[in-house]
Amino acid sequence: MNTESTDFLIIGSGVAGLRAAIELAPFGKVLVVTKDRPSECSTEYAQGGIAAVISDEDTVGIHLEDTLKAGDGLCREEAVRTLVEEGTDRIMELIEWGAEFDREGMKLALTLEAAHSRRRILHAHGDSTGKELERALLQKVLTLKSVRKYPFAITVDLIVNNGECHGAYVLKDSELTALFAKATILATGGAGQLYSRTTNPLVATGDGMAIAFRAGAQLEDMEFIQFHPTSLYSPTAPQFLLSESMRGEGAVLLNTSKQRFMAGYHPKEELAPRDVVSRAIISEMVKTNSRHVYLDLRHLEKDFLKQRFPQIYATCLRYDVDITEDLIPVSPAAHYIMGGVRTNLDGETNIPGLYAAGEVACTGVHGANRLASNSLLEGLVYGARAGSAAGRTSVVPSGKTERKAAPSSIPNSDEIKKNLRRVMWEKVGIIRCAESLGKARSVLSGYDAVVRKEYALRHELELKNMLTVARIITEAADRRRGSVGAHYRSDCKERGAQWQEHISLDRESFYPY
């Protein structure tokens, strides 16, 4: 096994990882490890935008209130306050580094999304906001000599000695390398690939959550999965997000009988919170015995739609759907996980030397349901905070390691992955109950032997991580006997007695392997 040392190791290169790298650059050598090319991350695919207090009609207090309300009583108020107070500065800094947001005249253009009481969503190139953020951050990183990228290297596990994190074992070109570092920041993104319907890219396999769990970190709020109401539904097209900002600009939902239905579910209709809209869609799909509903923009001005949503327009057209003329078949899809590796406001986990930021982390800003467009903001604010705290770490990495190369293989990995994704969608999805969760647990536990082994190929390591995270989500969903935010139990529709308690799982309290 090779060994290499750096001062700081960042795993993941989306908005949180890159922002952390920029913050860490003055403190020493920074290595940014990614399992794919650096821009292949959820940030790159984020369409709608990034929320921040920009308009004169908005205030930090109103953004705070909207976020707390969406989080349905389970946000950590201090974490939200930090997010909204520091958010605007982080965005202005990004603009100084070259990020180009859309403008109306000289002013930044702001749109509306569900559960925001003010127009505060910045966007870039219409519907390619994440891509623009990633471009600007990568460009800034290029100017920093102390930051080096280390692509196509999957992290196998963290190096933990005497309860401290001293770096990570990574696999690149079939070679295992121990990368030692004073501080390690997990910024690996989410776990949408655990579900058969998802808006997330293929890389979102919950790796950071699984490796942190194996190392002894606490995972919190894992039962809270946000399902985006409108992902393109077509047997011949890939799953593709149709941004909520389309509803913000006036798009409406119709069932397959071509009737609007949201008024029957929530006074805010199409701009109701995401979980309400997703459940309403599922209910209409059941009523009409259909696999989708429709998003309708035909009443909006054609040129406006082409210019406001150029990427969505072009992608849908490729699959014979003209969003200016046709009804768009849509159905919900797993989009974001509110839970993750528990951290404080500086990204510190319960393991000294290990930090987490972005979707992989649970700072508590999202509570039980994330306010739309707060996640890129979280990546910027908490990526910077984790970077700044990691720069001050006093952990001294030791060169000791006993890891061996891993020879096992999973012969039927494609089939296991398909079963896992189906069972998560059907039994641990938008609507859950004790019976469905029990079924999921029994299917997933059948694969425990797979999780106990070690592997040397990316797809096998990903599958092991997916199985681990799936078990944790199922357990947390079972333990929360009540419905709060995005977690909806058909067998306990009320909040339940201990609804304000957060569910934290670690190897000590829940270790199925």
Ligand code: SIN
């Ligand atoms: C969207 O564009 O609808 C996604 C925005 C988000 O999830 O924050």
